[in-house]
Amino acid sequence: MAYRAVRNTFLTTMAAVGALTIATGPAQAQVEIIAVMTPEQGTDFGWNQQGVDAARAAGEAMGVEVITAEGLGYGDVRPTLRELAGEGADLIIAHASGYNTAAPEVAHETGVAVAIVDTPEAVEPGLIADYTLSGHDGAYLAGILAANMSRTDTVGIVVSGEPPSWNSQSAGFALGARAANPDIDIIYAVIGPAAYADAAGGRRVTESVIAAGADIIFGQGNGSTFGMLQAIETTPAVDGEQAWFIDVIGDKSSIDTGFLLSSVVWDLEPVYTAMIDDLNNGDFGAVGYEIGLEDNSVVLLQTEYIPPATWTELMEVRQAIIDGAVDVPAIFDAQEVRALMTTVDASE
Amino acid sequence: MSGLLSDAFLISLVAGAIAAGIPLLLAGLGEQVSEKAGVLNIGIEGMMLLGAYTGFYVAFLSGSLWLGFLGGAAGGLILALLMALLCVRLGLNQIVIGIALTLGADGITALLHHVQFSRTYPRLPAVDTLPIPLLSQIPIIGPGIFDRHPSVYLAIIAVFVLVWVFRRTNVGLNLQAAGDKPAALDAAGVSVTTTRTLAVLFTGMMAGLGGAYMSMIGAGIFIPFMTGGAGFIAIVLAMLARGHPTWVLYGALLFGVSLSLTTALQVGGVNVPTDVVQMLPFAMVMLVLVIFARRSALPAALGLPYVRGQR
Numbered sequence: 094m095a096y097r098a099v100r101n102t103f104l105t106t107m108a109a110v111g112a113l114t115i116a117t118g119p120a121q122a123q124v125e126i127i128a129v130m131t132p133e134q135g136t137d138f139g140w141n142q143q144g145v146d147a148a149r150a151a152g153e154a155m156g157v158e159v160i161t162a163e164g165l166g167y168g169d170v171r172p173t174l175r176e177l178a179g180e181g182a183d184l185i186i187a188h189a190s191g192y193n194t195a196a197p198e199v200a201h202e203t204g205v206a207v208a209i210v211d212t213p214e215a216v217e218p219g220l221i222a223d224y225t226l227s228g229h230d231g232a233y234l235a236g237i238l239a240a241n242m243s244r245t246d247t248v249g250i251v252v253s254g255e256p257p258s259w260n261s262q263s264a265g266f267a268l269g270a271r272a273a274n275p276d277i278d279i280i281y282a283v284i285g286p287a288a289y290a291d292a293a294g295g296r297r298v299t300e301s302v303i304a305a306g307a308d309i310i311f312g313q314g315n316g317s318t319f320g321m322l323q324a325i326e327t328t329p330a331v332d333g334e335q336a337w338f339i340d341v342i343g344d345k346s347s348i349d350t351g352f353l354l355s356s357v358v359w360d361l362e363p364v365y366t367a368m369i370d371d372l373n374n375g376d377f378g379a380v381g382y383e384i385g386l387e388d389n390s391v392v393l394l395q396t397e398y399i400p401p402a403t404w405t406e407l408m409e410v411r412q413a414i415i416d417g418a419v420d421v422p423a424i425f426d427a428q429e430v431r432a433l434m435t436t437v438d439a440s441e
Numbered sequence: 442m443s444g445l446l447s448d449a450f451l452i453s454l455v456a457g458a459i460a461a462g463i464p465l466l467l468a469g470l471g472e473q474v475s476e477k478a479g480v481l482n483i484g485i486e487g488m489m490l491l492g493a494y495t496g497f498y499v500a501f502l503s504g505s506l507w508l509g510f511l512g513g514a515a516g517g518l519i520l521a522l523l524m525a526l527l528c529v530r531l532g533l534n535q536i537v538i539g540i541a542l543t544l545g546a547d548g549i550t551a552l553l554h555h556v557q558f559s560r561t562y563p564r565l566p567a568v569d570t571l572p573i574p575l576l577s578q579i580p581i582i583g584p585g586i587f588d589r590h591p592s593v594y595l596a597i598i599a600v601f602v603l604v605w606v607f608r609r610t611n612v613g614l615n616l617q618a619a620g621d622k623p624a625a626l627d628a629a630g631v632s633v634t635t636t637r638t639l640a641v642l643f644t645g646m647m648a649g650l651g652g653a654y655m656s657m658i659g660a661g662i663f664i665p666f667m668t669g670g671a672g673f674i675a676i677v678l679a680m681l682a683r684g685h686p687t688w689v690l691y692g693a694l695l696f697g698v699s700l701s702l703t704t705a706l707q708v709g710g711v712n713v714p715t716d717v718v719q720m721l722p723f724a725m726v727m728l729v730l731v732i733f734a735r736r737s738a739l740p741a742a743l744g745l746p747y748v749r750g751q752r
Contacts (some may be wrong), residue, residue: 097557098746132553132666133551133665133666134551134554134559134665136555136559136560137559138562161447164548164551164552164555164665166547166551166666167666175567257713280708281707282704282708283707283708283715283718285669285719288669290664290665290666290667290669291658291667291669292656292659292662292663292664292667293460293461293464293655293656293660293667294461294669296460296659296660296661297457297460297461297659297700297701297704298451298457298704300456300457301454301457301701301704301705301708302708303449303453304447304449304450304452304453304455305447305449305450305708306447306450312594312660316664316665316666316667317664319562319564319660319662319664320660320664322564323564323641323660323661323662326564327566327567327661331447331449348561348562417451427714427715428714431715434710
């Protein structure tokens with residue numbers, strides 16, 4: 094009798110466990126190690142630093158080990174990807190648009206999940222996720238700021254390439270500037286097809302844009318940004334007064350010499366944290382990622398050079414964007430971005 | 442708004458063309474000497490980058506651009522010594538070694554920058570210029586070309602010094618022979634190895650100067666990977682110029698002018714894709730040099746190590 098009771102209990106328990114297993118499927122492996130790869134050192138006060146810092150912060154928050162591979166350049170990173178996979182990374186964040194061909198290849202080869210940028214069409218559930226992000230809401234605020242503070246009614250946008258994330262910010266800046274001053278002229282210049290580290294090119298092009306009348310430059314360029322900053326510091330605007338610089342992604346206040354008006358600062362930690370969560374939950378590659386004003390993953394940097402009244406106005410617009418009263422479209426296509434710009438009048 | 446045809450804008454375009462062209466000119470002249478002697482110096486990109494770093498570093502520490510140029514030349518020379526040792530003395534593959542040196546320079550300069558400057562990103566102040574009397578008064582072109590840092594004038598003078606060396610001196614003849622008929626040079630009692638070694642060292646020095654110009658004057662700052670393939674463009678210029686220093690000058694200036702033209706087209710709002718506009722410098726330089734320099738020939742022994750008695 095006792096034997097039968099024990100046997101029945103055992104069989105019932107086994108059946109219940111079996112049913113539960115069938116119902117929930119195999120258990121998801123927990124992420125223990127993530128790796129982040131950047132083309133330049135994570136100390137550029139911009140894209141690369143944001144990638145590295147955010148990965149470390151996300152790792153700390155989630156109790157995950159973080160391996161960083163910085164300064165990898167813009168060439169073939171397949172050996173590094175394989176090495177990181179070999180070191181046990183459960184997720185490799187390939188933090189450069191130039192890596193979005195190699196990373197998926199190595200993901201297929203090794204089975205290690207990768208996160209890439211600027212290639213949403215490459216996503217594969219469980220293996221490849223895209224985190225093409227846009228700070229266009231913040232750039233819209235920067236555009237309003239620039240239009241309000243421009244003395245020459247001409248602002249410039251200088252970029253070292255046209256990846257989707259930057260295109261949407263260029264568009265956001267132009268829309269914001271136009272909203273604040275419909276008559277403002279917006280000059281747009283690309284340094285090169287992928288001139289991310291071309292500091293000399295950044296300086297050369299920025300000097301020309303300033304000479305064409307712009308007194309505020311919205312610059313997006315990784316390493317080339319420092320060339321833009323150098324041009325701002327050494328080239329007065331056409332009215333003889335100083336020009337101003339508005340940066341993106343990072344905060345260069347600590348190295349500013351009096352020319353940094355603001356920056357559209359990103360925080361990628363929520364994105365990377367969500368990625369780890371998604372990988373743990375089996376949603377990786379099936380969901381998208383966003384940054385924005387509401388959770389402060391995009392903020393406009395306040396500096397001492399922005400008048401208080403202007404800042405108050407900017408914060409009102411920020412709230413209006415969050416509330417949905419102001420809609421800033423995310424425009425990722427380069428052709429559409431260029432269509433938003435005005436040009437310098439050759440007849441003048 | 443000042444307008445597309447304002448003096449300030451046009452002067453900035455001319456000055457920009459010079460700023461972009463001078464590093465290519467210096468590196469291209471160096472590459473030409475190396476190629477003339479029979480050594481294809483693929484490592485010139487790395488030599489430029491190391492020169493850019495050492496030049497900026499010395500200028501930043503000393504406050505002197507001239508010392509910076511010395512530092513830049515020394516930086517290029519260090520890599521050139523390795524190139525000479527491995528390719529000329531030991532006869533290793535010039536392309537493989539050149540690529541290895543470039544990758545090595547990428548890494549070492551990025552590391553040094555990370556250690557020294559990555560938290561501060563120091564910038565150099567605007568450079569002093571030397572206006573040439575009368576010429577600098579010419580509208581647009583005057584301030585754009587004849588009111589530059591003296592190193593610009595010296596770079597252009599170097600072109601004509603090299604023309605003279607190639608045409609009028611034994612050194613020029615030796616270089617030509619080392620590249621075309623090294624066995625004949627050897628038979629004449631001149632060391633091919635020494636001739637090629639000196640040529641490679643000169644190349645490194647010139648590439649280092651080009652890199653130093655780029656970081657100190659072109660950008661005013663050093664950034665890892667900042668040469669961005671300029672060394673490879675210099676190789677193309679030198680190969681297409683095929684032994685004529687003046688063609689390197691034309692090619693470098695044409696490249697610089699084309700870059701400025703791309704800026705002008707964009708600022709002017711020409712409605713074509715940016716990628717097409719950005720191709721312009723490369724397409725123009727190749728087209729012009731291929732058309733006008735096609736009769737010249739590259740050295741017969743270019744890229745081949747010399748071993749006495751071996752055919």
